[in-house]
Amino acid sequence: MKQPSFASLAYDGKKKQTRREKFLLEMEQVVPWAKLTKLVKPFYPKAGQGRPPMGLEKILRIYFMQHWFSLSDPGMEDALYDMESVRRFAGIDLASDPVPDESTILKFRHLLEKHNLTKRMFAAIGRHLEDKGLLLREGTIVDATLIAAPTSTKNQEKKRDPEMTQTKKGNQWYFGMKAHTGTDEDGIVHTVVATTAKVHDSQVMEDLLHGEEEAVYGDKAYADATRRTAFEERGVKWCVSRKANRGSTLSEEDRQFNRQASKTRARGEHAFRVVKCQWGYTKVRYRGIAKNAAQLFTLFGLANLYMMRRKLLQQG
Numbered sequence: 001m002k003q004p005s006f007a008s009l010a011y012d013g014k015k016k017q018t019r020r021e022k023f024l025l026e027m028e029q030v031v032p033w034a035k036l037t038k039l040v041k042p043f044y045p046k047a048g049q050g051r052p053p054m055g056l057e058k059i060l061r062i063y064f065m066q067h068w069f070s071l072s073d074p075g076m077e078d079a080l081y082d083m084e085s086v087r088r089f090a091g092i093d094l095a096s097d098p099v100p101d102e103s104t105i106l107k108f109r110h111l112l113e114k115h116n117l118t119k120r121m122f123a124a125i126g127r128h129l130e131d132k133g134l135l136l137r138e139g140t141i142v143d144a145t146l147i148a149a150p151t152s153t154k155n156q157e158k159k160r161d162p163e164m165t166q167t168k169k170g171n172q173w174y175f176g177m178k179a180h181t182g183t184d185e186d187g188i189v190h191t192v193v194a195t196t197a198k199v200h201d202s203q204v205m206e207d208l209l210h211g212e213e214e215a216v217y218g219d220k221a222y223a224d225a226t227r228r229t230a231f232e233e234r235g236v237k238w239c240v241s242r243k244a245n246r247g248s249t250l251s252e253e254d255r256q257f258n259r260q261a262s263k264t265r266a267r268g269e270h271a272f273r274v275v276k277c278q279w280g281y282t283k284v285r286y287r288g289i290a291k292n293a294a295q296l297f298t299l300f301g302l303a304n305l306y307m308m309r310r311k312l313l314q315q316g
Contacts, residue, residue, distance in 0.1 A: 023068070024089045030305050030312040031064070032128045033057055036121050043115045054100055059108045061090045062100065067299055070280035073102040073109075118294040122301040126190055132315060134308050136184040139215035139239075141268030142208045142222055143183070144201045145276070147292070148283045149176035161287045165198040177289060179272075179296050182208030185217075187267035187307065189300045194293035202227075215239050217265040239264070274303040 037056050045053045065086060066076045079086050080099045092099060112118050129135040149164040166175050174197060182191035191208045201221040209216065215237035228238045239261045242254040250258070275281045281299055284292045305312070 018085065020083075021085045024065075024085060026309050026313065027064075027068070027302075027305070028089065030309045031302075032125065033060070035124050035128060036060060039120055039124055040112070040117055043111060043117065054098075054104060055091070058091050059100065059104070062105060063108060063112070064298075064302060065089065066105070067281075067295070067302060068279055072285070073105045076105055077102045112298075113291060113294045116294075118297040118301075122192065122297040125301040125304055129188060129304060129308060132308075132312065134186075134311055135188050135190065136186060137210070137212050139185045139217060139237075139264070140190075140209050140213045141183045141185065141187070141217040141265055142180070142201075142205055143218065143265075143268040143272070144178050144180040144204075144221075145269075145272045146174050146197060147176050147179055147281070148174065150283070151175050163196060163287070163289045164284075165196045167197040176284060177292060179300075180204050180208055181268065181271060181300065182210070183268045183271065185215075185264055185267065187270035188304050189271050192293075192296050192300050194289055194296055196289065217261060217268065219265065241265070270307060271300055271303045274306055275299045279303075 037060060040060065041056060044056050047053060062076060062080070065071070065079070066073075069079065071079055077099065080090065080092060081094075087094065087099075091097075112121075126135060146167070146169065149161055151160060153159050160175070164176050166173055167178075168174075176197050178195050178197050178199060178201075180193040180195065180201065181189045183189045190210060193204050193207050195204060201218075202224060205218070205222055205227070213236055216231060216239060218240040220241045220243040222240045223243050224240075228240070231238050241258045241261060242250065244250045244254070279299065281295075285295065286292050
């Protein structure tokens with residue numbers, strides 16, 4: 001048993017549980033730690049000569065907190081020194097445990113990127129939810145969101161990220177990338193595809209489907225008469241929003257259809273709200289599509305657990 005420090009004892013005696021503590025307590029219980037650490041373990045450094053590696057679950061917890069609180073590598077290191085709630089979630093005691101520096105956190109992220117482990121963790125979380133009966137297969141909602149990238153050229157190369165591009169939405173131009181998602185009818189993400197911003201939403205529609213759908217939902221960007229015919233011939237209900245022909249307006253029947261379909265389609269944006277509004281992911285952190293795609297898999301996997309946390313807690 002470790003001897004508790006005076007600071008730890010004082011923290012135990014405080015009168016209020018903060019929102020951060022409540023959030024971390026919930027995520028502590030709903031994240032399938034054993035499954036995720038088992039997946040990463042074959043690629044994680046083994047103890048040998050030199051400094052022993054940090055415990056795998058500890059560094060994985062730190063990596064997840066980076067995404068929940070939108071922290072850089074140096075910011076995450078500072079948070080571990082500053083906040084007792086963050087240290088407790090990671091299982092670190094300042095009196096007896098070393099705090100990982102920013103380079104250790106960086107190397108772990110590079111390890112996940114190198115071996116495509118964030119995509120595998122996203123899939124493992126999906127299987128975990130499916131085993132719990134929380135991931136539906138009846139229908140898929142397809143959607144996409146723009147993620148901004150820095151437009152500044154004040155960097156070593158003196159130019160913008162070449163993998164990011166411009167696109168126009170309405171009358172506004174955007175520079176960055178797109179996150180395309182396929183979700184079930186409850187808004188749980190089962191597929192993520194990352195592209196540059198200028199790729200039209202409809203170009204990756206087939207990549208967002210798992211092939212077992214009974215219905216497909218999407219906004220007007222996915223409307224296509226040829227594709228609709230092909231899906232209906234396969235017995236898949238086409239619930240993509242209808243749009244009027246050029247120079248005409250929608251009929252009352254089409255407007256009613258769109259209103260009805262939008263009640264389900266709106267759930268496809270719930271994960272975007274969690275990732276962008278609650279966790280602050282509104283701008284890419286890295287250069288290149290691959291690194292940012294790896295982060296997207298982590299973000300949406302954790303968003304799935306967060307959105308299903310109450311049902312998971314009820315199941316024990």
